[in-house]
Structure formats: C-alpha cells, structure tokens
Amino acid sequence: MGEMAKKISSVDHAELLNLLNVAYAEEWLAYYQYWVGAQVIEGPMRRAIQKEFMKHAGEELEHAGWLATRIIQLGGTPVLSPGDWEKVAVCRYISPENPFDVELLKQNLASERCAVKRYQEICDLCWGKDYETFSISRKILHQELDHEQDWEDYLKDINGGAKYAKEQQPGNNAE
Numbered sequence: 001m002g003e004m005a006k007k008i009s010s011v012d013h014a015e016l017l018n019l020l021n022v023a024y025a026e027e028w029l030a031y032y033q034y035w036v037g038a039q040v041i042e043g044p045m046r047r048a049i050q051k052e053f054m055k056h057a058g059e060e061l062e063h064a065g066w067l068a069t070r071i072i073q074l075g076g077t078p079v080l081s082p083g084d085w086e087k088v089a090v091c092r093y094i095s096p097e098n099p100f101d102v103e104l105l106k107q108n109l110a111s112e113r114c115a116v117k118r119y120q121e122i123c124d125l126c127w128g129k130d131y132e133t134f135s136i137s138r139k140i141l142h143q144e145l146d147h148e149q150d151w152e153d154y155l156k157d158i159n160g161g162a163k164y165a166k167e168q169q170p171g172n173n174a175e
Helices: 001-008 013-040 045-072 082-088 101-126 132-166
Strands: none
Touching: 013 045, 013 082, 013 101, 013 132, 045 101, 045 132, 101 132
C-alpha cells in the first residue's frame, strides 16, 4: 500500500481486503449470472429483459474492475482463480435451471439484494476512515440499488399484466 494511503486510512486493512475480495468474487459471479441468463432466457419479456441483463452484466464487470484496482492500491491481491470465486463469495451464483423470464428476474433480484447488503457493509466499515474505498463502494451500492429496483419494476409490471389479463377474461367483468 502506498505511504499516504496508509496514513489516511484507519480501517483494519485485513478485514477490508477480505471484504473487498468477497465483493470482487461476487461481482464476477454476478457478471456471469447476468451474461448466461441473457443467453438462455425464455418467455414473453425475453427480448427486453435480455438487453437489461447484458447492460447489468457490463456494470458488474465494471464493478469488478474498480474493486481489483482498489484491492491492489491497498496492497492486496484480487482473488486470482475463477475457481475460487464460489469459495470466497457469500452472495451465491444461481444457475438458470429454469430459464423462464420471471424466474430469472426473481433470481437476479435475490442476488442484487445480497449485493446491496455487501456494499452497505463496506460503506459502514469505511465511513470516516477510508474515503476512497467508501466512495467506490457507495457508487457500486447506488448501482446495485438501481438494479434491484429494475427487477422489482419488471416483476410488478408482469404481475400487473397478469392481473389485468385475468380481469379481462370472460366472466370476470364487473358489469
């Protein structure tokens, strides 16, 4: 770690590097979950959701890059082997066994909620102690919250659409 980085940071560096590596591994798994989900997705909302999955995959990959850079700046080494990502991560990769669009949305919503907890944890640890890491984790937290909202909105729209379609069936009119 650089001399000034040591002077201006009062965080337990071992704890911080561990958390950053957990988040780093989780970002790679999230990238793959979105990417593979975009490849196999099925269902009526497939095209729209597929585009969003690819957009989110790119953002997760960007997060991994920011985290790797910060880990190195702090004198650590990012998790080097993809085989170790599953071992290090707390937020799990969820295989798209059922590629139906609603199921993939639910899986990704659960993953985003786990990521929100991770970045809130890093922000809490770094607040007032390591402003650079706080800034990076806060920026990622903001995007993860946006991702969560995206999937909640899609699920509400789909559910609302299903409710509307049911109401329009013969015999369900309120006339």
